[in-house]
Amino acid sequence: MIGVDWYSSFHSIISLTLSDKMPAMKIEDILKVLENFASPSLQEDYDNAGLITGNSQWECTGVLVSLDATERVLEEAAQQKCNLVISHHPIIFKGLKKINGNNYVERTVIYAIKNDIAVYAIHTNLDNILEGVNERIAAQLGLIRTRILKPKSSLLRKLAVFVPGDQHEQLLEELFLAGAGNIGKYRECSFRLEGIGSFTPGDGSKPYSGEINKRSIENEVKIEVIYPYWKESQILSAMFKNHPYEEVAHDIYILQNSYQETGSGLIGELKTSISENELLSLLQVRFGTSCIKHTKLRGKMVKNIALCGGAGSSLLANAINLKADVYITSDLKYHEYFDADSRLLLADIGHYESEQFTVDLLFDLLRQKFLNFAVLKTSVQTNPVYYFTS
Numbered sequence: 508m509i510g511v512d513w514y515s516s517f518h519s520i521i522s523l524t525l526s527d528k529m530p531a532m533k534i535e536d537i538l539k540v541l542e543n544f545a546s547p548s549l550q551e552d553y554d555n556a557g558l559i560t561g562n563s564q565w566e567c568t569g570v571l572v573s574l575d576a577t578e579r580v581l582e583e584a585a586q587q588k589c590n591l592v593i594s595h596h597p598i599i600f601k602g603l604k605k606i607n608g609n610n611y612v613e614r615t616v617i618y619a620i621k622n623d624i625a626v627y628a629i630h631t632n633l634d635n636i637l638e639g640v641n642e643r644i645a646a647q648l649g650l651i652r653t654r655i656l657k658p659k660s661s662l663l664r665k666l667a668v669f670v671p672g673d674q675h676e677q678l679l680e681e682l683f684l685a686g687a688g689n690i691g692k693y694r695e696c697s698f699r700l701e702g703i704g705s706f707t708p709g710d711g712s713k714p715y716s717g718e719i720n721k722r723s724i725e726n727e728v729k730i731e732v733i734y735p736y737w738k739e740s741q742i743l744s745a746m747f748k749n750h751p752y753e754e755v756a757h758d759i760y761i762l763q764n765s766y767q768e769t770g771s772g773l774i775g776e777l778k779t780s781i782s783e784n785e786l787l788s789l790l791q792v793r794f795g796t797s798c799i800k801h802t803k804l805r806g807k808m809v810k811n812i813a814l815c816g817g818a819g820s821s822l823l824a825n826a827i828n829l830k831a832d833v834y835i836t837s838d839l840k841y842h843e844y845f846d847a848d849s850r851l852l853l854a855d856i857g858h859y860e861s862e863q864f865t866v867d868l869l870f871d872l873l874r875q876k877f878l879n880f881a882v883l884k885t886s887v888q889t890n891p892v893y894y895f896t897s
């Protein structure tokens with residue numbers, strides 16, 4: 508058994524007592540914060556992130572955050588009077604056909620339902636954002652100039668809308684409020700072009716300007732903004748609500764651009780080059796593991812570090828292509844060590860170890876938003892893998 512020291516310090520419970528003064532909060536209020544941070548639309552096809560048991564309309568009595576939603580974690584939630592468990596890994600992943608209590612998944616689900624505990628998973632959607640699971644790993648290593656290792660494409664759309672010149676500032680403001688115009692670290696990005704629009708209001712129409720059956724021309728501004736596709740309904744509804752025209756002339760474009768802030772894995776740089784042995788020692792200390800499996804040392808200094816929390820073997824080629832000196836991930840198979848082909852140092856630090864700081868990430872996010880609400884970290888060590896040392 509290993510890692511007792513880091514485990515006890517990492518999993519300290521932040522003790523907050525539930526009091527009468529605590530504001531009434533629905534589970535959906537908590538979930539909105541999580542989903543605004545990491546949209547469920549960003550989860551992979553095979554995933555099952557989201558609300559797995561319980562109802563978003565329940566009043567929330569407290570939140571317990573964990574990497575895994577196990578029976579012991581749910582028991583702890585019941586003891587702490589938390590009716591919302593937020594885990595990274597979904598307790599139901601492949602679907603259940605029977606719920607008899609014959610395995611730990613079925614037992615956990617039964618326990619959640621019997622005890623009115625909502626279980627919510629924020630999984631690959633949290634892997635797929637720059638500030639997510641991987642950023643916490645990078646922070647442990649002090650990486651700088653971090654970016655997504657394999658950005659996603661075809662997530663972005665562009666809206667072009669034509670609006671009378673004197674109304675465009677107000678409409679643009681509402682589009683920004685609805686979530687349009689974010690590019691990287693820049694907010695409120697847009698493009699405007701002045702021009703002339705024409706229209707002939709037909710019988711029964713109620714034109715903002717002009718007369719029925721008479722062609723009008725109007726000084727208009729064309730506004731262009733981009734947004735990720737999952738924000739489209741809120742952005743369009745803001746546009747229709749705040750546009751003066753009865754019929755709103757607008758175009759929606761599907762973009763092929765990469766969405767640099769979303770995707771799998773991360774790559775960044777150490778501030779200074781270190782030896783491979785120094786890096787492995789750093790990993791050992793920062794991730795609390797005495798067992799790191801890795802490929803043969805290349806005898807080179809390392810600076811460019813690629814990483815992916817959890818099982819990230821599928822990104823090995825991306826790490827090699829981007830000239831990473833090291834790729835850190837977990838759950839590697841025998842032949843995948845061959846695939847590294849001496850092009851970089853490949854290191855497996857363990858699945859739980861790589862993702863352990865995700866609990867802090869979720870805790871910090873919720874603590875920031877809900878100062879006077881009971882948000883706890885689990886005290887249960889959920890790692891099912893043990894390492895034998897004599």
Ligand SMILES: [Zn+2]
Nearest residue numbers: 817818858862
């Ligand atoms: Zn994982």
